Amino acid sequence: MQAKLDGTVEFEQQQLKVEIWRRETIERAASGVDGVLSIDLGKRSRKIVQNGVLRAESDEALRSRIDTVSALMDGGTHTLQTAEGQQFDNLRIDAFEMGQKDYSGRGACQEIEIKYTQLKDF
Numbered sequence: 001m002q003a004k005l006d007g008t009v010e011f012e013q014q015q016l017k018v019e020i021w022r023r024e025t026i027e028r029a030a031s032g033v034d035g036v037l038s039i040d041l042g043k044r045s046r047k048i049v050q051n052g053v054l055r056a057e058s059d060e061a062l063r064s065r066i067d068t069v070s071a072l073m074d075g076g077t078h079t080l081q082t083a084e085g086q087q088f089d090n091l092r093i094d095a096f097e098m099g100q101k102d103y104s105g106r107g108a109c110q111e112i113e114i115k116y117t118q119l120k121d122f
Contacts, residue, residue: 001083003052009068011112013082015051021121022046048088048116050080058105066110068095077119091116 003013023120024041054069056062072078080088099111 002081004081005069005072005114006078007081009065009072011052011054013050013052015049015077016082019047040048044119045120046118048080048085048091048118050114050116052112053109054112055107057101057105059108060099060109062108062110066098067083067085067114069112069114080116088116088118089121090121092119 001013002010004010021043022045026035026039026041028039029035030037054062054065056065073096073111076090077090077092080091081114093114094117095113097113097115099113101108101110103109106109
């Protein structure tokens with residue numbers, strides 16, 4: 001299954017783990033009053049972990065693709081589109097980890113894991 005990051009970086013997605021939205025509240029109590037005041041702060045963020053493979057025709061081209069993903073760890077927000085038509089907006093890339101590198105007749109491939117925080121939902 002192909003996935004695209006910001007519509008430019010393509011890779012084979014093997015697994016996508018999407019956690020539920022985290023909801024925040026503030027609880028306040030007062031002396032002499034039974035109960036608490038609960039202020040709902042709404043949805044905050046959720047974690048998304050993606051495992052996949054980057055492929056390229058050569059080792060140099062693979063390094064270039066890895067550098068492109070690394071450059072996206074800029075604190076800005078990005079968009080992930082999956083082959084199934086899911087789209088995740090407002091993603092901050094928190095970690096980009098590489099696993100095993102392999103070579104075949106088609107070129108080079110690198111296992112990757114990208115950890116995102118989705119900051120808001122529209």
